[in-house]
Amino acid sequence: MAKKSIVQLVSLIMAGSLVLTACGSSGNNNAGANGNSPSSAPTNAAGEGDKQEPVTISIGYATGDPATKQAIETTIDAFTEANPHVTIKNISETTSDSYLDWLKTKDAVGEFPDLVEMRDTKVFADAGKLAELPQELHGLFTYLPEYGGKFYNAPLTGNAPNGIIYSKKAYADAGVTELPKTYDEFLAIQEKLAASGISPIVAGGKDLFHMGFWVNYFLINNVYKDDPDWNSKRTAQTASFTDAPMVQAITDYKELFSKYVDKGWLSTGDNQTASMLITGKVAQLYSGPWMFGQIAEADPSFEFGFYALPNRDGSVIINGLPTLQGWSLSAEAAKDPAKVEAIKAFIAFFFDPAQYSPYLATVNGIPTTKAEVTYETGEQMQEVLRLMADSSVPKSMMINQWFGDNAIPPQFRNWFYKLLQDLVVNNGDVTEYMKQSDTEYDNNVKANNQ
Amino acid sequence: MSAAATVKRKKQWWRSYAIWFILPAFILYSVFVMVPTFSSVYLSFTSWDGISESIRYIGLDNFKEIWESPRVHNALKNTIIVAIALVLLENAVALLLAILVDQVRWLRNFFRSIFYFPVLMSGIIMGFIWMIILNYNFGVVNQLLDMLGLGVLKADWLGDPDFALLSIILSTVWKASGYYMIIYLAGLQGIPQELLEAASIDGAGKWKQFRHVTFPLLAGATTVCVMLSMIGSLKLFDQIAVMTNGGPGFATETLTYIIYKVAFGEGRQGFGTALAIVLFILILIISLIQIRLLRKREVQM
Numbered sequence: 001m002a003k004k005s006i007v008q009l010v011s012l013i014m015a016g017s018l019v020l021t022a023c024g025s026s027g028n029n030n031a032g033a034n035g036n037s038p039s040s041a042p043t044n045a046a047g048e049g050d051k052q053e054p055v056t057i058s059i060g061y062a063t064g065d066p067a068t069k070q071a072i073e074t075t076i077d078a079f080t081e082a083n084p085h086v087t088i089k090n091i092s093e094t095t096s097d098s099y100l101d102w103l104k105t106k107d108a109v110g111e112f113p114d115l116v117e118m119r120d121t122k123v124f125a126d127a128g129k130l131a132e133l134p135q136e137l138h139g140l141f142t143y144l145p146e147y148g149g150k151f152y153n154a155p156l157t158g159n160a161p162n163g164i165i166y167s168k169k170a171y172a173d174a175g176v177t178e179l180p181k182t183y184d185e186f187l188a189i190q191e192k193l194a195a196s197g198i199s200p201i202v203a204g205g206k207d208l209f210h211m212g213f214w215v216n217y218f219l220i221n222n223v224y225k226d227d228p229d230w231n232s233k234r235t236a237q238t239a240s241f242t243d244a245p246m247v248q249a250i251t252d253y254k255e256l257f258s259k260y261v262d263k264g265w266l267s268t269g270d271n272q273t274a275s276m277l278i279t280g281k282v283a284q285l286y287s288g289p290w291m292f293g294q295i296a297e298a299d300p301s302f303e304f305g306f307y308a309l310p311n312r313d314g315s316v317i318i319n320g321l322p323t324l325q326g327w328s329l330s331a332e333a334a335k336d337p338a339k340v341e342a343i344k345a346f347i348a349f350f351f352d353p354a355q356y357s358p359y360l361a362t363v364n365g366i367p368t369t370k371a372e373v374t375y376e377t378g379e380q381m382q383e384v385l386r387l388m389a390d391s392s393v394p395k396s397m398m399i400n401q402w403f404g405d406n407a408i409p410p411q412f413r414n415w416f417y418k419l420l421q422d423l424v425v426n427n428g429d430v431t432e433y434m435k436q437s438d439t440e441y442d443n444n445v446k447a448n449n450q
Numbered sequence: 451m452s453a454a455a456t457v458k459r460k461k462q463w464w465r466s467y468a469i470w471f472i473l474p475a476f477i478l479y480s481v482f483v484m485v486p487t488f489s490s491v492y493l494s495f496t497s498w499d500g501i502s503e504s505i506r507y508i509g510l511d512n513f514k515e516i517w518e519s520p521r522v523h524n525a526l527k528n529t530i531i532v533a534i535a536l537v538l539l540e541n542a543v544a545l546l547l548a549i550l551v552d553q554v555r556w557l558r559n560f561f562r563s564i565f566y567f568p569v570l571m572s573g574i575i576m577g578f579i580w581m582i583i584l585n586y587n588f589g590v591v592n593q594l595l596d597m598l599g600l601g602v603l604k605a606d607w608l609g610d611p612d613f614a615l616l617s618i619i620l621s622t623v624w625k626a627s628g629y630y631m632i633i634y635l636a637g638l639q640g641i642p643q644e645l646l647e648a649a650s651i652d653g654a655g656k657w658k659q660f661r662h663v664t665f666p667l668l669a670g671a672t673t674v675c676v677m678l679s680m681i682g683s684l685k686l687f688d689q690i691a692v693m694t695n696g697g698p699g700f701a702t703e704t705l706t707y708i709i710y711k712v713a714f715g716e717g718r719q720g721f722g723t724a725l726a727i728v729l730f731i732l733i734l735i736i737s738l739i740q741i742r743l744l745r746k747r748e749v750q751m
Contacts, residue, residue, distance in 0.1 A: 101714055267586050422699025
């Protein structure tokens with residue numbers, strides 16, 4: 001326990017100092033980009049028969065999840081080794097901001113990455129910051145997400161479903177022998193867990209994106225399951241947050257968070273949730289398959305399971321529709337043919353089964369390529385892949401993942417999650433809070449149309 | 451100075467070399483500070499998103515929204531709470547520390563350094579450290595409470611809206627007081643010993659000496675410290691961004707924090723700029739009132 005908190009402390013301090021080093025070193029990076037990249041230039045000159053001009057591309061991706069960060073770094077290293085004429089300037093930083101905020105800040109200071117992991121395609125495509133994915137790469141993928149008739153993203157992984165990651169020991173101690181078949185059975189299990197003296201659920205409320213896992217479980221199972229176009233109706237003001245299914249969703253959310261979520265959830269970061277589970281402080285975590293690697297790495301002997309949480313009538317709906325996310329080219333980089341070539345080479349390299357399968361294995365991802373990728377998976381990941389492959393399990397999306405007419409104003413998500421935290425801590429009235437959501441949503445729509 | 455001389459000097463202003471000393475700094479300051487500041491005033495009347503090329507003029511809509519938005523009202527309320535609490539606490543603690551280190555006989559420099567150390571730390575690093583100390587599950591505070599058998603007092607210091615703002619205020623007092631302590635200490639050491647002796651001969655006790663001699667003579671230092679701590683607290687940002695991210699919910703959002711969040715996070719540069727202008731005017735008014743009030747207290751020695 002003490003050891004764990006020291007590790008945590010050290011890693012947080014490291015994270016803190018990384019933020020600062022990033023500030024300090026950006027000047028040096030720029031100098032390297034402007035003229036000489038000392039490390040690559042000489043090797044290239046000495047290279048055997050490699051006559052390609054040296055080119056530098058910058059790359060940016062979300063580093064919040066350590067496993068993903070590690071996996072992409074490995075691929076970058078392998079790529080630069082195989083292509084010595086390409087220098088990849090990795091400008092990704094781990095900050096306390098959301099990834100969207102970070103990208104916007106980068107853009108504001110003129111450092112928008114040439115190759116960027118795009119999660120908010122709409123925002124940046126509308127602002128003219130993104131170029132279309134080169135035609136040659138389209139063939140790599142089974143499915144490409146489309147926005148406004150154009151393809152911007154090379155999807156890193158398929159949209160992974162969320163589910164309950166539970167400690168088998170905690171379930172056994174509480175006398176839970178069977179996984180729940182309905183949401184009410186799930187609640188009954190929470191009672192049993194609480195009675196056995198363990199805190200039932202950990203949530204990383206300090207990171208707003210973590211709120212999305214639970215909130216969207218309720219939204220999908222109450223709202224989107226019957227009306228996938230609810231968002232566009234809300235935008236057109238023909239649907240309201242005060243509609244019965246939405247109020248039901250938020251009421252369920254409030255009940256769960258008030259009763260069964262560990263008390264420190266608002267100051268717990270997403271990166272602390274795995275250790276809470278492993279140390280036996282809590283019994284369950286609602287997250288996705290990217291956590292499996294972290295958990296197994298932190299404690300290989302920890303036994304855990306995964307299941308998709310059913311809803312009240314016992315059916316299972318998961319978030320798993322392809323989203324507008326993936327590697328994207330910046331419009332700026334697309335003007336430079338040398339950069340485009342380097343980026344194309346990198347993307348092709350990234351999705352080559354030789355690189356892609358270890359990447360998927362590390363992040364527990366769902367493959368998006370046509371080429372068959374095989375990798376070792378644990379019992380939990382097999383359940384995820386089964387759910388994804390099972391066509392009888394309907395798939396849906398998170399509130400902010402819908403696109404086209406169903407896209408919500410990009411600024412709304414974070415505000416909404418904050419409001420929902422506020423709802424729980426102040427024990428507010430759901431309908432009252434949903435009225436506020438309507439007002440804010442309409443204001444956002446209006447502001448974005450101006 | 452005679453009237454004729456004034457007229458002459460006015461005519462030949464370029465001969466006054468003072469202007470040539472001021473000019474370079476004035477030009478630099480204008481180009482890099484004044485011009486950007488004033489050109490951003492225009493942005494506050496637009497709906498610019500911070501990314502796209504088109505900037506649309508929308509009149510006073512941003513200011514209307516500020517007037518009506520409950521989120522802004524809440525942030526304003528928090529800003530005022532933070533400002534008042536920080537000014538009072540920081541100055542009280544700083545004055546107390548200054549008196550202590552002024553009187554202490556042993557390890558004088560050691561204590562002075564110790565109290566000054568937190569000032570040297572960056573707000574971000576300090577925020578991270580306090581965040582870990584105050585963590586609900588792994589933090590030192592709660593573990594100590596547990597060890598002392600005071601488990602009932604355990605709280606989610608940064609996750610509970612009742613404590614989050616308080617935690618930020620107290621950790622900021624810890625960080626900033628040392629700085630004001632130095633200013634007060636300088637003031638204390640400038641007070642002539644004779645005055646205190648005279649007071650004690652007249653029969654004044656320690657408290658009366660402080661109340662009627664020391665404190666009034668520290669007026670100059672107080673003006674500076676109150677002024678600086680007020681400005682510092684109105685622009686408090688790093689600690690909030692790191693420790694709570696404005697949360698839980700909206701509980702610790704201050705004006706500076708939502709200016710940043712709205713302008714960069716939510717892509718509403720225009721609205722953010724409008725908020726910044728409101729904050730600018732607010733700080734200006736408060737500073738002017740403060741200077742006026744505090745100057746009155748100062749005496750010439």
